Amino acid sequence: MFEICLSRVTWLHRVPAGIKLSVLAVAGAAVFLTDDRRVLAGLVGFAFSLPLLAWLPLRPLARQVLPAAVLIAALVVFHLALGDADSAVLVAARLSTVILLAVTLTLTTRASAMVEAMERILAPLRFVGVSPAKAGFTLSLAIRFIPVLFAITGEIREAQKVRGLERSVVAVALPLLVRTLRMADDLSEAIAARAYDGD
């Protein structure tokens, strides 16, 4: 989710964010709702060919898909071990489709465009008292701060390594929590100072 909009712009970058989000939503729902092997095969084929058709640089794509690929592989092994080859195929097909499409979306869409599209898609929520603008903005903050959280976690692990604590969940999680809360505090002031008033 980090290397959004790398210098090379492909045709997929130019497709409106709303369309890409809708395709992701529809394909994501379809892949989980259908059992039809032909439909599944079609969706998997679509998910794998889209980044190739868009000539996306494969290295950043691979880097972001890798953690999920490990998880999928584990699930497949788990189902195979239970002698359930059918489920193994289903899990692999469903998860890889959704993840590949999601990563392709974030690699080719700016946060601001995604926020605007989300605001439009979430517009009906206005009637149940949720502000679409706020929801969209929250999403963009999440995108912006995921790499920062990774970086902070890395720093803390380095620091704890010196003390031989880098494998202790508590020794890493506690300082991470403290720093995240402080960052959130600073950030909310900075957002207010730039005239954001949440409407």
Add this chain to the structure above:
Amino acid sequence: MIELNGVSVRFGDLTALYPVSLSLAERRVAVVGSNGSGKSTFARLLNGLVVPSTGEVRVDGLSTARDARAVRRKVGFVFQNPDNQIVYPLVEEDIAFGLKNLKLPKAEIAARVDAVLTRYGMEALRTRPAHLLSGGQKQMLAISAVLVMEPDYVVFDEPTTLLDLRNKRRVARAIAGLPQTAVVVSHDLEFLADFERVLVFDAGRLVCDGPPATAIPFYRDLMAAEADGV
């Protein structure tokens, strides 16, 4: 003009700022003092991030407590840590953030973003992810993102503290070149030497208010006396 009238700030039973009355009409005002002396509290008062416990702060006649929204638009604020004030993933999106909040038309937003990127030599960074910039570049981005909103006043809270010497100079030059009124909290006395007015805080009190020629030596003596006292 920014005016403080009998302004004090308390956090629970801690008095962060004892009553102070002054008006700031100079183009360059510096704020110095030791850690915890109340500099940031004073700076935050000026755009309503902190509201007075007693008294009133007025910016061009607007009260920071009652007209918070209008005051925020008039008074820009640059924080110490650029990481905690960059809101959007890409440089140009982040610069546009404040302008969107001002509900400006798209074309004007684009034009202003272009202008500020050019002015600070950052055109090449426009589509870079902000988290991959260097510390100096990040702080220049944070400053640009505030200046693009064209505030009448800009408050800087230790804008150069986390930077290396070269980037300190770069930020100092950018501040020196501002057409606006700037209030700068800093420990960098060299940079403050050509300011018009220096406010020295000590343990929540304004202890000296004058031109650098008198205030900076006063501050040095104060620090030396405190060091001797320990």
